Amino acid sequence: MLSTVYSAGINGVEGYIVTVECDVRDKLASFEVVGLPDAAVKEAKERVHTAIDNSGITFPDAAIVINMAPADTKKSGTAFDLAMLVGILRSSGFIDQSVPFDKKCFIGELSLSGDIRGVRGVLCMVLALRDKGIREIYVPAANAREASVVEGVEIYAVSNVRELCQHLSGKRTLEPVAFDPELLKRASGKADVDFSDVKGQARAKRAMEIAAAGGHNMLIIGPPGTGKSMLAKRLPTILPDMTFDEAVEVTKIYSIAGMLPEGVSLVTTRPIRSPHHTMSTASLAGGGAVPIPGEISLAHNGVLFLDELPEFSRQVTEVLRQPLEDGEITITRANGKVRFPSSFMLLCAMNPCKCGYRGHPTRPCTCKAEDVKRYLSRISGPLLDRIDIQVEMPSLTKQEIAGLETGESSAVIRERVNRARSFASKRFEGSGVYCNAKMTPAQIRRYCVTEPEAEKLITDAYESIGLSARGYDRVLKVARTIADLDGSEKINTVHMAEAIQFRTLDRAVTE
Numbered sequence: 011m012l013s014t015v016y017s018a019g020i021n022g023v024e025g026y027i028v029t030v031e032c033d034v035r036d037k038l039a040s041f042e043v044v045g046l047p048d049a050a051v052k053e054a055k056e057r058v059h060t061a062i063d064n065s066g067i068t069f070p071d072a073a074i075v076i077n078m079a080p081a082d083t084k085k086s087g088t089a090f091d092l093a094m095l096v097g098i099l100r101s102s103g104f105i106d107q108s109v110p111f112d113k114k115c116f117i118g119e120l121s122l123s124g125d126i127r128g129v130r131g132v133l134c135m136v137l138a139l140r141d142k143g144i145r146e147i148y149v150p151a152a153n154a155r156e157a158s159v160v161e162g163v164e165i166y167a168v169s170n171v172r173e174l175c176q177h178l179s180g181k182r183t184l185e186p187v188a189f190d191p192e193l194l195k196r197a198s199g200k201a202d203v204d205f206s207d208v209k210g211q212a213r214a215k216r217a218m219e220i221a222a223a224g225g226h227n228m229l230i231i232g233p234p235g236t237g238k239s240m241l242a243k244r245l246p247t248i249l250p251d252m253t254f255d256e257a258v259e260v261t262k263i264y265s266i267a268g269m270l271p272e273g274v275s276l277v278t279t280r281p282i283r284s285p286h287h288t289m290s291t292a293s294l295a296g297g298g299a300v301p302i303p304g305e306i307s308l309a310h311n312g313v314l315f316l317d318e319l320p321e322f323s324r325q326v327t328e329v330l331r332q333p334l335e336d337g338e339i340t341i342t343r344a345n346g347k348v349r350f351p352s353s354f355m356l357l358c359a360m361n362p363c364k365c366g367y368r369g370h371p372t373r374p375c376t377c378k379a380e381d382v383k384r385y386l387s388r389i390s391g392p393l394l395d396r397i398d399i400q401v402e403m404p405s406l407t408k409q410e411i412a413g414l415e416t417g418e419s420s421a422v423i424r425e426r427v428n429r430a431r432s433f434a435s436k437r438f439e440g441s442g443v444y445c446n447a448k449m450t451p452a453q454i455r456r457y458c459v460t461e462p463e464a465e466k467l468i469t470d471a472y473e474s475i476g477l478s479a480r481g482y483d484r485v486l487k488v489a490r491t492i493a494d495l496d497g498s499e500k501i502n503t504v505h506m507a508e509a510i511q512f513r514t515l516d517r518a519v520t521e
């Protein structure tokens with residue numbers, strides 16, 4: 011007898027529906043799986059067989075053929091195990107054929123004992139299945155919370171084959187998993203660092219507030235021990251809250267990477283990733299036979315922090331160019347292209363020269379002029395051009411630090427950042443853009459309305475600093491954010507002047 015059961019696969023961060031057709035006939039016992047399965051899917055035969063045996067069900071002594079459609083897409087991973095098992099049990103009459111299956115879908119890996127194990131990418135699959143009209147989705151208990159975020163479908167958490175069979179044959183009823191709205195609230199823990207820990211450095215702090223409000227890329231330059239890494243670690247504490255859509259996007263990536271912490275249904279805090287400079291381009295960009303997201307995608311809607319920027323090889327920083335412009339990265343594989351979102355805020359820190367003390371008030375710099383030039387030239391011009399806010403952090407003596415006031419707390423700054431973001435978000439409704447830094451050229455022309463005096467200021471700067479056309483647009487975006495923090499619809503000279511002075515390092519570095 012033939013039966014059709016639905017399951018789901020993953021391509022990049024998008025799920026797709028897979029139809030598992032299962033034919034069981036009274037013929038010499040055999041078991042075939044067709045429809046472009048990879049090695050893990052082929053091995054499913056052994057898992058399905060043993061799991062059925064160990065669940066107290068007799069495996070049918072028959073010829074079994076399973077076909078997975080679409081047959082031209084390579085099926086990989088272990089998430090189809092459960093649908094194969096259900097198909098066999100249905101075709102062999104163990105599950106009543108009269109139970110409708112056209113709105114049901116099964117996702118999960120089987121263990122030999124008949125337990126159902128969690129798989130990667132469940133949130134992405136559930137979103138795609140809902141859009142295809144599936145209404146009841148059976149997922150491993152380990153993935154139930156993640157799946158419950160999706161509205162419009164009933165999620166059933168199943169832990170083993172026995173329990174699922176009893177439910178499908180009406181002997182026991184499983185209740186759908188209810189979504190807990192509390193889960194959407196921002197995680198309040200991890201408040202072990204605060205902006206008020208950093209004394210002085212008002213300019214750098216202000217720059218970081220602007221960067222957080224608009225999602226702008228930022229570079230901090232300063233001698234050793236001025237608090238660059240310290241300030242960077244505190245950036246997450248002032249980042250604006252994520253919208254629901256942003257949180258879903260981030261969760262999809264962590265779901266695919268298999269990095270969702272246990273019990274977490276939705277990632278509600280913006281990620282910050284700080285890869286070491288020795289990392290390979292592959293782990294930065296993502297890849298592998300079954301592509302998994304790299305650091306730049308794990309930083310999606312959050313921050314990618316490159317500490318000691320000149321230490322990163324050119325190859326690594328070149329990888330950043332496409333995602334910084336497009337907000338996504340394309341990975342080419344033998345069997346097609348995969349796209350991962352990677353719209354992040356880039357934060358970099360570096361010393362002003364190799365010894366680190368150029369411009370230091372007391373310690374002499376031991377670098378020769380050409381050493382300084384060589385050191386700075388390690389940062390590629392195109393990368394620097396994509397950094398909207400460049401700020402210097404001067405060195406402070408111990409006495410100076412001791413005498414300085416502790417500044418505002420992260421909570422106070424975050425409130426201003428949130429206010430500026432919601433002021434800006436009214437403009438972007440439905441456009442897929444969440445912050446000023448990601449505005450399209452058309453949006454820049456439309457929303458960066460400047461007063462004539464401010465216009466003159468940027469035109470003069472274009473000439474004197476030698477801004478590129480991209481740099482010009484980026485200054486406008488920063489000015490827009492400064493105006494948002496000020497609650498102003500128009501960009502005035504004060505906003506524009508502050509935005510322009512964040513670009514003056516272009517000259518110092520490229521000269």
Ligand SMILES: Nc1ncnc2c1ncn2[C@@H]1O[C@H](COP(=O)(O)OP(=O)(O)OP(=O)(O)O)[C@@H](O)[C@H]1O
Binds near residue numbers: 237361
């Ligand atoms: N403005 C400051 N307020 C309070 N503490 C500070 C400040 N600046 C530096 N410190 C102290 O100095 C330590 C070193 O700072 P941090 O590691 O951030 O320096 P850095 O600028 O990243 O240096 P490097 O260039 O060597 O990486 C901090 O852990 C902190 O204890």
Ligand SMILES: [Mg+2]
Binds near residue numbers: 238239317359
């Ligand atoms: Mg540091």
